[in-house]
Amino acid sequence: MFQLTDIPRILPEILLLVLALLVLGSDIFERWGSSDAARLERVRASAQLTTIGLGLIFVIALVQSGYVYKLPDDASANFFTNILRNLQAGGPGQQPIVGAFATDDLTMIARLTFIGAAFLTSLLCLDYHPNSNPAEFYAMILFSTMGMCLMAGATELVLIFLAVELTSIPLYILAGYFHGETRSSEAGMKYFIFGAMSSALMLYGMSLAYGFTANALAGNSAANDLTQLGKIAELAGQGGPVLTLAMVLIIAGVGYKVAVVPFHGWSPDVYQGAPTPVTAFVSTASKAAGFILLFRLLTVAFPSLAGSAVFGENLGGWTSLLAFLALLTLIVGNLAALPQMNAKRLLAYSSIAHAGFLLLGLIAWASPEQFDRDQGAVALVYYLVVYTLTNIGGFGALAAVSLAVGGDDVKDLNGLARRNLPLAVLFAICLLSLAGVPPLAGFFAKFYIFMVGWQSGAWWLVIIALFTTVVSLYYYLRMLKAMFMEAPATDEPLSAPAGIMSAISISVAGLVILGIFPNIILGIISRVQSIAGL
Amino acid sequence: MTRAIPLEAVLVVAAALFCIGLFGALSRRNLVGVLMGVELMLNSVNINLVAFWRYLEPQNITGPAFTIFIITVAAAEAAVGLAMIIAIYRNWDTVNADSVDSLKG
Numbered sequence: 001m002f003q004l005t006d007i008p009r010i011l012p013e014i015l016l017l018v019l020a021l022l023v024l025g026s027d028i029f030e031r032w033g034s035s036d037a038a039r040l041e042r043v044r045a046s047a048q049l050t051t052i053g054l055g056l057i058f059v060i061a062l063v064q065s066g067y068v069y070k071l072p073d074d075a076s077a078n079f080f081t082n083i084l085r086n087l088q089a090g091g092p093g094q095q096p097i098v099g100a101f102a103t104d105d106l107t108m109i110a111r112l113t114f115i116g117a118a119f120l121t122s123l124l125c126l127d128y129h130p131n132s133n134p135a136e137f138y139a140m141i142l143f144s145t146m147g148m149c150l151m152a153g154a155t156e157l158v159l160i161f162l163a164v165e166l167t168s169i170p171l172y173i174l175a176g177y178f179h180g181e182t183r184s185s186e187a188g189m190k191y192f193i194f195g196a197m198s199s200a201l202m203l204y205g206m207s208l209a210y211g212f213t214a215n216a217l218a219g220n221s222a223a224n225d226l227t228q229l230g231k232i233a234e235l236a237g238q239g240g241p242v243l244t245l246a247m248v249l250i251i252a253g254v255g256y257k258v259a260v261v262p263f264h265g266w267s268p269d270v271y272q273g274a275p276t277p278v279t280a281f282v283s284t285a286s287k288a289a290g291f292i293l294l295f296r297l298l299t300v301a302f303p304s305l306a307g308s309a310v311f312g313e314n315l316g317g318w319t320s321l322l323a324f325l326a327l328l329t330l331i332v333g334n335l336a337a338l339p340q341m342n343a344k345r346l347l348a349y350s351s352i353a354h355a356g357f358l359l360l361g362l363i364a365w366a367s368p369e370q371f372d373r374d375q376g377a378v379a380l381v382y383y384l385v386v387y388t389l390t391n392i393g394g395f396g397a398l399a400a401v402s403l404a405v406g407g408d409d410v411k412d413l414n415g416l417a418r419r420n421l422p423l424a425v426l427f428a429i430c431l432l433s434l435a436g437v438p439p440l441a442g443f444f445a446k447f448y449i450f451m452v453g454w455q456s457g458a459w460w461l462v463i464i465a466l467f468t469t470v471v472s473l474y475y476y477l478r479m480l481k482a483m484f485m486e487a488p489a490t491d492e493p494l495s496a497p498a499g500i501m502s503a504i505s506i507s508v509a510g511l512v513i514l515g516i517f518p519n520i521i522l523g524i525i526s527r528v529q530s531i532a533g534l
Numbered sequence: 535m536t537r538a539i540p541l542e543a544v545l546v547v548a549a550a551l552f553c554i555g556l557f558g559a560l561s562r563r564n565l566v567g568v569l570m571g572v573e574l575m576l577n578s579v580n581i582n583l584v585a586f587w588r589y590l591e592p593q594n595i596t597g598p599a600f601t602i603f604i605i606t607v608a609a610a611e612a613a614v615g616l617a618m619i620i621a622i623y624r625n626w627d628t629v630n631a632d633s634v635d636s637l638k639g
Contacts, residue, residue, distance in 0.1 A: 158599065161600075161604070162603060162607065165611070169610060169614055172618070176618055182625045182636050185622055186622070186625075186637055188618050188621070189618045192615055193559075193569075193631075196569075197575070201575075203575075203576065203579040204578070207582035207600075210583060210596070211590065218590070226594060269637040
């Protein structure tokens, strides 16, 4: 049963919903003039409200998780400690709410990642004005963030479906938000069609999983727990081809969302056509949410079907399937990025390639040792956090360039170092981190996830991943060469808006700090291990 | 519990409907046709869920509840999809999926 004491546990989601409604509602009281000045004022109001609100929600979620400061049990009771105690009552370490929504450490860390990504995205949007109805633009970001938070904690099929749709539908709208432009509307349409088909595939798999539990229980179920992930795992011993088919369909459906080859067809088009801040959001938060959902689904519902990624052993499980997908993703993503002329499209293929690296963290479940599996979870979450920071910085820099130059091809970056040195240096740090150059965080994330993959027996995949990392250096260096070596089209300085610069600076600071001192957050992230035994 | 129609028959109908929808979504050139294909896929899922509920677990309400959620979300999705198609039509003067190809590389 749902109890009132469960409300603090979903406080960040409730606050996101309230903020979204507040942004929509407050827009009514703005001045709706048709002049540019009046429209700018309206845009600013929504943007500032969203940014400040997201910052506050991030702080509240951080305090609630207790990672920075945990109130000791014997603290004296006064006004502030009472608030803190009630807030931290929703912290990690309890049973899932009505068996459907787990608020464990994985959910807490994922929430902070998504809310942080949304905060940085809204900073990027401060000067990237949507043409009309700004409030809807920001409300869509907030609704989508709420869906991602629910996705991270969902342990029940109906909630998983609803969370995926709550995440995706606002993202379709955001990708096609500049509906007067051919590229944006085309991106929105493509995203929508692929997304709707992948949802249908996933749903068919879920209906088969439901049929499987209903059949296995044969009329003996007492509670409405047929669609809970734990129930599927409990009954998986009687599983047959139906359960395997359900699992494959669900993997295919989520695989579309995280853009692994061969389900990646939409992503270069959508990343290129969507407004750049939206691309930053889709390529980071939405992909991270998909991976965390995939992790929870596969490890909680199908632990007995893990199989192996080692040649000659049991190749029937999901780690074997994921190893095959990772192989395709690494090769196709990195090779297709090589000839790209458009910088956004290039980063889109690079983010497909990163999905291949991320899959290694899931493939760690091929190892029978619990230790290796735990390490896989930690490596996956660390990589997701680093990847989110890096890509928001990278796409943010592209947003600044395309705002000033009016295009986002690689040749538009020519001579950026001479026109705006700070922007060029920050962008270069993001690219080097994506390529995995030490001492940046991207290097440590790659190193960790390769190590985990090697230990779990997928050494052949790690070797291919190493080779493709070398290949990927080429296209990252091509962008660096354009920025630092080529002559600019014009010598006049390129001004980058303050909002974008601060977002990029935050993410680059994160990259450098996490690269030099990874232990700062590894200690927190290593707590996600506790969910493995759920 | 014996019935005139076995569960397998209902599941075969749902699977056939799913395949028809998938084929339609992949092969139709018209964007509205693609959308109809997706709707068929979602409805086959609904048939699956209701059939499993009725034949296997009639005392447990999970199946129909799931179905109601799917119907609701499908309506929201169709609304967004049709709005996208209108935007495409205004920009390109066509709803043919093959003609909408400014993004490639």
